[in-house]
Amino acid sequence: MRHAICLLLVCSPAFGQALQWPAGLDKLAAKATERVDIALDSTLLQVASRFLSAEKPDEAAVKNLVSGLKGVYVKVFKFDKEGEYSEADLEPVRSQVRGPGWSKIVGVVTRRGGDNTEVYVKLEGDRFAGVAIIAAEPKELTVVLIDGSIDLEQLRMLGGHFGIPKIEVDRKKALKTEPK
Amino acid sequence: MSRFEDLLREALRREEPPAGFAGRVMVRMGAAPEKMSRWQAVRRAFEAPRLRWAGAVGLCVLLVGVGLQVHRERETRAEGELAKERLVLALQIAGSKLGLAQAKVLEMSGGRSQ
Numbered sequence: 001m002r003h004a005i006c007l008l009l010v011c012s013p014a015f016g017q018a019l020q021w022p023a024g025l026d027k028l029a030a031k032a033t034e035r036v037d038i039a040l041d042s043t044l045l046q047v048a049s050r051f052l053s054a055e056k057p058d059e060a061a062v063k064n065l066v067s068g069l070k071g072v073y074v075k076v077f078k079f080d081k082e083g084e085y086s087e088a089d090l091e092p093v094r095s096q097v098r099g100p101g102w103s104k105i106v107g108v109v110t111r112r113g114g115d116n117t118e119v120y121v122k123l124e125g126d127r128f129a130g131v132a133i134i135a136a137e138p139k140e141l142t143v144v145l146i147d148g149s150i151d152l153e154q155l156r157m158l159g160g161h162f163g164i165p166k167i168e169v170d171r172k173k174a175l176k177t178e179p180k
Numbered sequence: 181m182s183r184f185e186d187l188l189r190e191a192l193r194r195e196e197p198p199a200g201f202a203g204r205v206m207v208r209m210g211a212a213p214e215k216m217s218r219w220q221a222v223r224r225a226f227e228a229p230r231l232r233w234a235g236a237v238g239l240c241v242l243l244v245g246v247g248l249q250v251h252r253e254r255e256t257r258a259e260g261e262l263a264k265e266r267l268v269l270a271l272q273i274a275g276s277k278l279g280l281a282q283a284k285v286l287e288m289s290g291g292r293s294q
Contacts, residue, residue, distance in 0.1 A: 038270040040263065048263035062268060074270040108284040117281040135277045144274040156282065158275035 021073050022092030025143060031084045032077040040072045061158065068149030075143050082114075082138040090134060093143055097122075097132045114138045121152070128152060 021039065029035055040048065045066055052063040077085070097104075097120040106119035115137045122130035131152065133144040146155075216224065226232050 036269070036273070038266045038273075040267055040270065044263045045267065047260050048267040051257075051260040051264040052267075062271060065271065066267065072267065072270045072274075074273050076273060106281045106285060108281060108288070110284070115284075117277065117284060119278065119281050131274070131278075133274060133277045133281070135280065142273065142277055144270075144277060146274060152278065155271065155275050156278045158271045 021075075021145065022096065024092045025075060025089060028077045028085050028089060028141065031079060033080050034076075034078040036074065036076040038072065038074040042070045045069055045072065061154065065151065065154050065158070069146065071145070071147040073143075073145040073147075075141075077141045079139045079141075084139075085136075085141050090136065090141075090143075093132065093134060093145075094118075096145075101129070102132075124149075131155070 029037075049063055049066050052059040052066070054060050054063060079085070101122045101124065102120050103123060104118060104120050106117060108115070108117045110116070116134070117136075118132075118134045120132040121128045128150050129148065131144070131146040131150055133142070135142040135144075226235050
């Protein structure tokens with residue numbers, strides 16, 4: 001009986017399913033004044049990895065981090081005014097990370113500033129097999145989906161690498177920044 | 181056996197050309213024997229119109245092929261560099277947001293402990 005339950009769990013569509021970008025979020029692009037849209041599947045990750053130097057420490061760290069990844073999807077929407085997106089817009093992302101194997105490890109709600117940050121991880125054995133980050137600020141929404149084996153500490157460290165200060169990412173360098 | 185060998189020897193016997201053979205051949209060719217360098221020989225070979233055209237077409241095909249290959253390599257490199265930049269930016273954004281979440285958690289737990 002226990003084996004049958006395990007088999008059902010493993011065979012269920014939500015278990016072990018690759019992360020998919022929720023299409024509903026794209027409608028926010030029309031309201032955004034600035035957006036960053038990065039979608040790298042396993043093929044593109046391999047291509048990118050080939051161009052990362054193993055000799056430069058910064059690039060070597062990224063190369064190492066990327067080796068276990070299957071997909072990296074990042075969307076940043078910047079709005080002129082508050083209230084351009086709702087909780088309902090985030091529901092498709094949250095529903096993906098509610099599946100088996102996923103756990104919410106961070107959920108920070110700041111009533112004063114209206115900033116909400118949620119970090120979800122997918123556990124496979126003793127390693128992280130996926131990360132989802134939702135950073136919702138009044139005028140900015142960031143959603144990150146990373147599919148594959150990842151070291152969170154290494155990822156956090158990359159936030160301040162490549163001459164870019166930690167936390168403040170220069171979005172002008174974004175390749176798909178599209179001013180409205 | 182010796183009969184067979186004799187026949188073979190007879191058939192493969194070196195025979196000297198009759199006197200004046202080379203001169204007669206040259207007269208019939210209408211050209212005096214001249215010494216040509218290798219480059220001249222190649223040039224001479226391409227003086228025939230058909231060969232000249234074939235050579236030109238071959239050269240064009242080669243140049244187009246090399247050009248396409250160079251273009252393809254440049255495109256692949258550009259795509260790779262673009263993918264690399266996007267990947268680095270994506271990981272920076274993810275890392276910074278993760279750092280921000282950690283900072284908030286630390287800030288809150290620090291505030292609570294005070």
